[in-house]
Amino acid sequence: MSKDSNIQIQINHKPTHLPYSMTLAQWVEHQTLELPVALILNNQFIPKGEWAQHLLTDGDHIDLLSPIQGG
Amino acid sequence: MGPSAPDSWNLYDTPMTSRLWMGSSHFPNWNVFASACELAKPGFITLSLRRQTATGGQSYWKLIRSLDIPILPNTAGCFSAHEAIQLAEISRDTFETDWIKVEVIADEQSLHPEGPELIRACEVLIQKGFKVLPYCSDDLSICKALTDVGCRALMPLGAPIGTGLGLLNPFNLERLRYRFPKIPLILDAGLGKPSQATQVMEMGFDAVLLNTAISQSVNPAEMALAFLEAVSAGHRAFKAVPMPAQPNAQPSTPSMDMPIGDYRVGAELYGN
Numbered sequence: 001m002s003k004d005s006n007i008q009i010q011i012n013h014k015p016t017h018l019p020y021s022m023t024l025a026q027w028v029e030h031q032t033l034e035l036p037v038a039l040i041l042n043n044q045f046i047p048k049g050e051w052a053q054h055l056l057t058d059g060d061h062i063d064l065l066s067p068i069q070g071g
Numbered sequence: 072m073g074p075s076a077p078d079s080w081n082l083y084d085t086p087m088t089s090r091l092w093m094g095s096s097h098f099p100n101w102n103v104f105a106s107a108c109e110l111a112k113p114g115f116i117t118l119s120l121r122r123q124t125a126t127g128g129q130s131y132w133k134l135i136r137s138l139d140i141p142i143l144p145n146t147a148g149c150f151s152a153h154e155a156i157q158l159a160e161i162s163r164d165t166f167e168t169d170w171i172k173v174e175v176i177a178d179e180q181s182l183h184p185e186g187p188e189l190i191r192a193c194e195v196l197i198q199k200g201f202k203v204l205p206y207c208s209d210d211l212s213i214c215k216a217l218t219d220v221g222c223r224a225l226m227p228l229g230a231p232i233g234t235g236l237g238l239l240n241p242f243n244l245e246r247l248r249y250r251f252p253k254i255p256l257i258l259d260a261g262l263g264k265p266s267q268a269t270q271v272m273e274m275g276f277d278a279v280l281l282n283t284a285i286s287q288s289v290n291p292a293e294m295a296l297a298f299l300e301a302v303s304a305g306h307r308a309f310k311a312v313p314m315p316a317q318p319n320a321q322p323s324t325p326s327m328d329m330p331i332g333d334y335r336v337g338a339e340l341y342g343n
Contacts, residue, residue, distance in 0.1 A: 012122050031125045035132035038120055038165040045157065047164045065161065066128040067135070070119035070145050071094030071232065071260075071282035 010061040018056060025051035027062075038065040078310075080277050082255050083202040083223055089114030090272070091302050092143065092257065094282025098291060101134050107285055107295035108138050114278065115143035117172060120162055143204070145172040150185070152192035159196050171196060172226065172259075174206045182232045186213045194220035206259050209243035211250060218254055225251065226259035226280065229271065233283045235263025238271055248275045265294075265301030272305025273313065 007018040022030065024039055024046060039046050040063035046054055056062075079086045093113040098104035108116065116135060121128075135142060144162035149155040152175060159171045173192055177185040184207050193203045197220060205217050209227040217225060227247060230236035238244060239261070247256060255277040262268055262284045271279060281298055288294035 012124065033125055033129075035129050036165045036167075037125070038161045040161075045161050045164075063122055064125060065120040065165070066123045066125075067132045067166075068119050068121040068123065068128055069095035069098075069131060070117050070147055071096045071280075 007056065007058045009056055009059070012062070012064055022056055023052050024054045024056065024062075027056060035066055039063070040065070080255060082277075085202075087114050087278070090278040090306055091268075091299055092117065092278060092280040093285065093295070094280065095131075095135070096282055097286040099286075101130065103291050104286070105134060105138065106292040108140060110292055111285075111295035111299045113140055115170070115280075116140050117143045117145050117280065117282070119145050119147050120158065120165060141170070142166060142168060143170050143172050144168065145206075146174045146192075147176075149175050149192075150177075150188075151175065152188040152195065155188075155192040156195050156199075159192075159201060160199070163201065169200060169202045170204070171201050172204045172206060184208050184228065186210070186216075189213070190216045190220055193217055193222050197221040204257065209240055209247060211243070211246060214247055214251065218251060222254075224255040224257065226257045228260040229258050229267065230261025232260045234261055235284055235287075236261055237263055237267040241270070241274070244271060244276070245274050265297045268298055269301040269305035269308070272302050273308045275309045278302070 007021060009016055009018060024041065028051060039051065041054060042061055079088050089112055091111050091113050092115040093108060093111060094117045095104060118135065144166050146155040146158045149158055155173055155175045159173065162171060163169060173189065173196060175185040175189040175192055177183050189205055189207060193205050196203050203222055204224050204226050205222055206226045207213055207217060214225050214227065227244060229238045258271045258276050258279045262279060262281055268279050279302055285291050285294045285298060
């Protein structure tokens with residue numbers, strides 16, 4: 001895993017620095033989430049099974065979706 | 072079947088026992104929602120997906136899981152088939168369920184369901200293996216088109232979402248039951264009072280989906296229980312087959328051998 005502190009991404013339009021270069025799967029693991037989430041990377045939905053194949057790069061934008069009450 | 076034996080019904084080859092489903096919006100707090108669910112024991116809880124922070128929705132999800140009630144994701148907020156299909160696929164991947172309540176809205180103010188876009192979305196989603204539950208109008212032609220593309224259940228509205236107006240067009244709903252005797256019908260949207268749930272279940276609907284009628288009442292837990300009993304009463308009445316209505320009064324008590332008021336007795340008393 002290469003060290004790179006210059007990677008800045010956006011999570012739901014909020015800038016975030018990555019501590020090191022990581023895939024979507026590693027980023028999710030880093031968040032220690034306790035709920036299911038959906039990730040849209042640069043306006044493209046990425047299924048869970050493909051998270052490990054997407055290496056995040058500087059300027060990437062993630063839309064993070066999570067469960068919300070509905071009728 | 073005995074008077075207190077539970078009965079089940081089938082939805083996409085899945086046996087269902089509960090005839091009351093619940094939405095999860097607008098409850099005063101999660102404890103109230105949990106109490107309502109524990110009393111009503113809904114067959115599904117509806118929910119959705121939205122852009123949130125990483126921790127947003129965490130307490131909600133924890134509660135949903137603790138209730139151990141099946142979830143039914145929806146495509147609320149979609150205005151086209153394309154949007155609904157996309158959100159359905161995201162929901163399936165996220166929640167790991169094929170169930171989807173398909174909502175395609177035609178009008179932002181009335182939240183009235185779209186017709187052609189809804190039908191197109193359902194057709195595509197059925198081809199993709201979803202168990203599609205379309206939120207639709209009570210229009211026969213739209214409902215027929217939905218079943219023609221493979222929908223094996225329909226969720227017609229009683230009134231606009233969240234209004235509590237009840238069954239605005241009982242005739243149309245009854246005609247849907249008559250026209251689609253083998254398609255499960257779940258009344259979705261518009262109910263406000265338990266008596267309205269009884270009314271639609273008496274028509275032979277298979278279940279009702281409720282949200283604001285419970286969550287916006289003063290005592291949601293008590294209202295959930297009231298709706299549960301109302302749904303059960305209506306369904307039992309449907310199975311028992313109500314008597315046909317008739318215009319002329321029929322005395323419940325036999326009029327033969329009446330001890331007083333007999334014409335002949337009256338004649339003797341008054342000398343007529």
